[in-house]
Amino acid sequence: MTRQDGGPPVKVCVAAAVPLRTTRTDLHSRAAIERFAGTNRRHGSGRFKPPLPRTQDPGRMGSAGLAGYPRAMTRDLVLVGGGHSHVQILESLALEPIPGFKTTVVVDSPIAIYSGMVPGFVAGQYQARDLEIDIPPLARKAGARVVVARATEIDRTRRQVIVADEPPVSFDLASINIGSTVVGLDLPGIRDFALPTRPIADLVAYIDPLVARFQQNVDRTPFRVVVVGGGAGGVELAFTLQARLLKETDRPISVQLVHSGRRLMDGYPMGLVRRILRQAARRGIRVIPERRVMGAEEGTVRFETGDPLPFDALIWVVGAASHPFFRDSGLPTDSRGFGITRSTLQVEGEDDLFAVGDCATLGDFPETPKAGVYAVRQGPVLMHNLRARAAGKPLESYRPQSDFLTLLNLGDGTALGAKWGRSFEGRWVMWLKDRIDRKFMRRFEIDDS
Ligand SMILES: Cc1cc2nc3c(=O)[nH]c(=O)nc-3n(C[C@H](O)[C@H](O)[C@H](O)COP(=O)(O)OP(=O)(O)OC[C@H]3O[C@@H](n4cnc5c(N)ncnc54)[C@H](O)[C@@H]3O)c2cc1C
Helix, strand or coil: CCCCCCCCCCCCCHHHHHHHHHHHCCCCCHHHHHHHHHCCCCCCCCCCCCCCCEEEEEHHHHHCCCCCCCCCCCCCEEEEECCHHHHHHHHHHHHHCCCEEEEEEEEEEEECHHHHHHHHHHCCCCHHHEEEEEHHHHHHHHHCEEEEEEEEEECCCCEEECCCCCCCEEEEEEECCCCCEEEECCCCCCHCCCCEEHHHHHHHHHHHHHHHHHHHCCCCCEEEEEECCCCHHHHHHHHHHHHHHHHCCCCCCEEEEEECCCCCCCCCHHHHHHHHHHHHHHHHHEECCCEEEEEEEECEEEEECCCCCCCCCECCCCCEEECHHHHCCCEECCCCCCCEEEECCCCCCCCCCCCCHEEEECCCCCCCCCHHHHHHHHHHHHHHHHHHHHCCCCCCCCCCCCCCEEHHHHHHHCEEEEEECCCEEHHHHHHHHHHHHHHHHHHHCCCCC
């Protein structure tokens, strides 16, 4: 099994060619991602940072106290995870700290990936750095300490966040924004032979080597991509991966988008589904409904009904599953293991513990989809409520919007969109998506110079 080491270009399934299991852990660090991708993207851009110590104090204050906070200020705010809401909390704290609180952010990786731009990265429209939010500089600006380690659970009695291989982190007020993992990873062979979309950093790290490998391959048989999942992520990855491979390899490609439902994008307007199917037919992407995966082995994915499909790359985009965090903490969960929150974003039964984004289910709106747009919208309400709770003032309620703008990147400079039951497409839709995504990301750029 070779990496990008100039080994012989053999006809192999991608899953076998790249040892996903052994790289996955490594890939959580930037250095490993760059080693894997064969390039250090930050070098030359002037933005490269050496690997981080696992715990960083802002301004390297050590035991002398946290930047901007006198010693007497002892109450602790702990942010667990660097999701879409928490990066906004750090942004806000940089402008206006919470009086009397010092902040610690616990993240399993110093880089948070903005998933909305991942399909564009797959298509080759963005560089990896375009979708990365560098947590430590953002935290430094907010006067927050960073612990780079995986939080495993909350000890509610001791009011501590338990962190793998690090001392527990005490809190007076805490918020959890750790996202989700993917359904079905325990099916036979999926961890070994499929590329799941979570952790999303692994997906990002895997794309360039995948393209490079097939650029080197002289075999003229089609490169077979099977994307499993009929939601927005599956659709975007099928289109954008095809666009990228067509642009960068001259090898024939077949892309099949397989899903278990009767229709793609359940819950979205039919007009959008028809547009997807029309565009798929135009590009030769085969959409196969009503196929539930049973498992995979090297080069073959098997279904409960229907013939197995051979693949060279199997992309796994089948929806959100919970991390064990809430169950392991003895916190209330829904049937899928996501933490249950009140409309104030406080965890059910807890006053000083909040949870937002994919990892939480709103008790009053349990059907709210697991989508980044909700985590983004929850950010300002969470910020308000953390400040209010710290000051003993009334909290706000969050109510999820009943509809949101859906924009699907097709990888060729165009996109499809839907809002309020109507659908649309074209270059202007991609222009709009790019504008919205870049505007969001600009908020977290830190000029260290
Ligand atoms: C390919 C793809 C495209 C998508 N496109 C869109 C889109 O266009 N629009 C949209 O609305 N949604 C989109 N989604 C869904 C979206 O990614 C998620 O709904 C969104 O990321 C959830 O945000 P979050 O803030 O809850 O968590 P995340 O963005 O997943 O962030 C969680 C953070 O917590 C960290 N973390 C995780 N576990 C721990 C731990 N135990 N300890 C410490 N830190 C931890 C992670 O490293 C990460 O930084 C897409 C998903 C995929 C896979």
